[in-house]
Amino acid sequence: MRKEVFDYIQKKKTLQNFIREQPIWYRKLSRNPEILQDLELASMYHYKQTIPHKVQKFQDSVQMASMMVHMFHTMKNMD
Known part of the structure; x- marks a missing residue:
């Protein structure tokens, strides 16, 4: 995973927890770091914050x- 993506996720506790619960996102981000916004949206839906x-x-x-x-x-x- 790219360092800037990793640093961004480290700053946001909800994203850290979401990736722990949904490890497939770690693999997706490692392969395609441009989908960081999709990760945030998926996290918001998962935690019902929309x-x-x-x-x-x-x-x-x-x-x-x-x-x-x-x-x-x-x-x-x-x-």
């Missing part, structure tokens, strides 16, 4: 909060 994942997580949180408020209103009306 914008669609973040939006979904936010929607789930809002839905949970809404359900809790509805439940509290229902409990209050029963008294």
Whole structure:
């Protein structure tokens, strides 16, 4: 693996962990160091850090909060 690619990966903990979990990326980068951006994208999808994942997580949180408020209103009306 090229030194600059290795140094870049060493600076980012998530990429280090991703390569440990998916060792095929080490081989891919050794053969084709230009796919570093593909590695980052694959890592983001793996750790669910993309914008669609973040939006979904936010929607789930809002839905949970809404359900809790509805439940509290229902409990209050029963008294």
